[in-house]
Amino acid sequence: MLYREAGQFRSTYAEDMQIFPIRQDRIALMLLLAVGFVVVPMVATQYWFSALLIPFLIFSLATLGLNILTGYAGQISLGTAAFMAVGAFMAYNAQLRIPGIPILASFAIGGLCAAAVGIVFGLPSLRIKGFYLAVATLACQFLVLWTINRVPWLTNHSASGVIAAQKIEILGYTFDTPASKYLLTLSIVALMALAAKNLMRSETGRAFMAVRDMDVAAEVIGIPMMKTKLLAFAISSFYCGVAGALYAYCYLGTVEPEAFVLDISFRVLFMVIIGGVGSILGSFLGAGFITLVxxxxxxxxxxxxxxxxxxxxxxxxxxxxxITFGGLIIFFLIVEPNGLARLWQIAKEKLRLWPFPH
Amino acid sequence: MKRTTLALACIALAAAGYTGTAAAQAKEQFVPANFYWVGPYAPGGSGIAGGMIDYFKMINNKDGGINGVKFTWEKCETEYNNGKGVECYERSKKHPPTGATLIHPLSTGITYSLIEKGTADKIPIVSIGYGRTSAADGRVFPYVFPLITTYWSQATAMIKFIASKEGGTAKLKGKKIVLVYHDSAYGKEPHAVLKKEAERYGFELTLLAVPHPGNEQQSQWLQIRQIKPNWVILWGWGVMNPTAIKAAAKIGFPRDHMIGVWWSGAEEDVIPAGSAAKGYIAAGFNVSGQNFPVIQDIKKYVYAKNEGEMEDKSRIGSIYYNRGVVFGIVTAEAVRKAQEHFGKGKSMTGEQVQWGLEHLNISAAELKKLGATGFMQPLKTSCYDHEGGGQVKFQQWDGTKWKVITDWITADKALVRPMIEEDAAKYAKEKGITPRDCPKGG
Structure with missing residues (x-):
């Protein structure tokens, strides 16, 4: 009744191609953003910011990154935590060694370094697939942490390999309260999610999906395999790198390399699977499920x-x-193997037919 | 729709959980019990948690709290995980009546994550025997207390102990010492100090990393067989310890030349290694055993009423349990000190307890009153020095129990303190902190 697209006509190509063609979706998204940016900062307590919302958003971003690679381009990776570590440590070094660099530029440098590492470890994907690729990316996980532990320059010669994130200052405003850190994280995550959503509707995104669905066919119709796969690794790692930088700067504050253990890689992969493989919304749902439940x-x-x-x-x-948490995961996977995003989609379809669903 | 309803019900149930907390009462002192009872490090976490909570229960039952202010606590499972540790901290810090009094993160990683948060929230982070060593410089880290002794102090004490066994520091020249360490921030803490000591005394130091969790050490011990060291220092945690002891037995390395750090020296570390562990030596800032008045009091006032934390009563008096009791004593004394200054019989805030922690003076006479003579060392802190004691005892496993084989061995503070100040100054510079003014030695 409320959720029905009847009567909404699109008279231009631009209208037909917009991200959310249904008006209700647009309104809902605006409301959601309004809640996120205005209502939540007014009502939430410090506990909500520091313990629930910030980690949720950061993991959403990391999941989004992995989803681009695994969900859209079909390449399994177990190196997420390593890419996050690269992002965190390189953002720290950029901030430390380049005088006067804005913090957002450091985050971007962290992301770009992660992307570079991602490209290197994406190279095996040109020859191997599936589980074998997962094993190859596993090497990335160990190699990156090993390097951070062994190269003192990366941790500014800290005795224990621990880095302390610098102050976050943008245009003279210091982000030191949990609420301000939350808003910063939310802004970055919202922008990057929008970019991802658009990217997946573009030619690049379609090339990713073609490679995922059948790489031989994709190659036959003229999609360059190397460029597409490496691009997927680069973009995905960039997202993970920024997430890692946020993890260090907005969430933990002081980070040791062990904060990015293999366990995090697995968790992010589970977030992708539970949220929905190949879905932007699913990244958020999956991250929410695994971090908050x-x-x-x-x-x-x-x-x-x-x-x-x-x-x-x-x-x-x-x-x-x-045990209960494990049980819940199994329950949701049995009820809906395609993830929480699919549940949401089914709900929307039912709403369209409501009150006479069939 | 059924599924949706179910999901909604789940969410509602979960959300309901957030709103409820125990009603506030005056005359209470809240201390978070953010430890770990599950996962690979559970033996350490549950033992220490049990000891600390039992001590609070004993104080509540025997003395009616500190000047009438009773201790309360709430358990939160950190799983030894940084993220969870931060979540637990955030949950506990606003607890009525005065918020978290102080917090024992019981993980070096979590301690690092809480340094800034605790300083901003004015909640002391007390890391007894772990955490960031350079936080002992109270001028840079006003709210962080690596009390009793730090890793760097311990490393120097170990070298002293080795020297005493070899017959003086002069004899250390040309000796070979291998450090087998957990490849993490924790395991890397002693490197700088040990390297300095190696330079000074002319022994040969080899550092061998063991990747987490440490149940695969064959290659490291093969290397040790080639090096043929005189001494091996074991800087392990959890499952890594018995594995190392067993591996040492396999290559025939004498266990009585193997010294464990205090996180490698509990019953849980040696019993799984069986007879291989006989003769193994470990450092400790507390000793095991039940023959202390304080443990007897816990039995009398807590376990006799069936209120004890430990399900397995045989763990009372174990190394970890007693370490938890030390945590409890330090916490209670800091609160008592704060009350003396800010008003007896009142609930103290984190800021007030910070004052208490900086003015701790648990003398030998005080220890006697607490029934803990020989159980832990005297402790005196100041605004300048957040460490206090700096002594360890060495103990040897005789196959059934830990036997103390030395008196308190004092760390080489002349070596450690300048390094602490250097590292703290670097941190202050990175963070843009202006160190407080503290009277030296005062």
Missing amino acids: PIFLNLGTTFISDRFDIEISHALVSNMEL
């Missing part, structure tokens, strides 16, 4: 045990939470 589960159990005064061993509760 365990916390809510924990808050839920704390609340229940407080309210009903149940004395349970904490180790048991912690383990139960992990």
Whole structure:
């Protein structure tokens, strides 16, 4: 009833090609952005900013990056955390060594360095596919962390290999409160998500999808394989690199190389799978699910045990939470193997037919 | 639609959890218990958590708290993970009545992530025996307290111990020492100090990294067999420790020439290695055993009422458990000190406890009163020095229990302190911090 496109006519090509052809979608997105930029900063507490929203946004960006590579271009990668590490450490070095460089430029340099590393480790993708490629990118994960641990220049000769992110200052304004860091992260993530959405509708995006669906056929119709695959690696790594820089600057503040262990790569891959392979929205849903559900589960159990005064061993509760979370993942994957984004799509389709869904 | 409803119900249930927290009461002192009970490091996390919470329970039951202010706490699972640690910190810092009094992150990584946050929120970050060594310079790090002893102090104490076994520092010349370390920020902490010591005494130092988690060490120990070192220093954590001890036994390296850091010297580290661990030596800033009045008090006032934290009662008096009790003692004494200054019988804020931590003076007489003579070392801190003690005891595993084999060995502060100040100054410069003015030695 509310969600129906009947009566919305498109009379120009531009209207026909816009990102969100349905008016309700546009309104919903505007509302969402308004909530994100205006309402949330007014109502959220520090806990929400620092513990929930900022990590959620940063992981959304990393997931988005991996989704470009895995979801759209069909190349599996287990090097996400390594690309994030490159982004974080190179942004730190850019800020440290280039006097007077704006922080956003450092983030971009971090992203570009990650992209360069991504291209190097994307080279094997020209010859190998699928699981074999995953193993090749796994090497990237170990090599990058090993390098950061071994080359003192990268950590500015810190005794323990730990870097402390510098102050974030843009146009004289210092981003030091959680709320301001949240707004900065949100702005970057929103812009980059918009760019990704547009990129995927462009010729490049279509070339990615052609390579994903059948690379031989793609080559036959004239899509340059090397350029497309390496471009996918570069763009994806750029996104991950920026996410890594944000992880260091807006979230943790002080980072050791171990903050980017293989575990993070897997988590981001799970976010892609659960959110929806090849979907921008899915990246956000997946990141939300993996980062927030365990916390809510924990808050839920704390609340229940407080309210009903149940004395349970904490180790048991912690383990139960992990089990429940694993169970939820399996549940969602059985209910909808194509991810949460697909669930959302089905819901939208049902709404169109409502009140007579069939 | 059924699925959607279900999903919504889940979300609603989850959101409901966020709103509820225990009602605030006056006369309470909240200390977050952000430790870990699951994962590969659970033995350390659960033992220390148990010891600290049991000590608080004992203080509450026996003395009615600190001047009538009872300790409260809330557990939060950090999984030894930086992100989770930050989440737990954010959750606990605003807890009624006065927010988090101080926080024990119990992970070097989490400590690093909290340094700035804690300083901004005025919540002391207390990292006893771990964390950033250079934070001992209180002028640059007003809210960070690597109390009792730091990794750098410990490394110098280890060299002192080796020298005493070899018959004086002069005998160290030409000796070979290998450091087997966990390849992380934690494992890299002692490098600089050990290199300096190697230069000074002329021993040959080899650094061998073991990748996380450390259950694969064959190549490292093969290398050790080739090097034939006189001593091996083990800087491990979790599963890496028993693996290293077993690997040493395999190549026939004498275990009584293997010295573990204090995170490599608990029952949980040696028992899995079985008989291979006999003779293995480890440093420690607390000792094991139940024959201390403070542990007896915990048994009497907590376990007799069936309120104890530990399900496995045999772990009471273990290294980790007792270390948790040390955490508890330091926390309680800092609160007591703060109360003496800011008003007895009141709940202290983080800022006030920071004052307490900077003016700690747990003397030998004080320790006796607490029933902890010989259990931990006397501790005196200042605005200038956030470390305090700087002593360790060495203990040897005899196959069934840890036997203390030395008295307190003091670190080489003359070597460590300038390095701390240098590193702190570098941090201050990077961050644009102007160090506070502190009276030297005062």
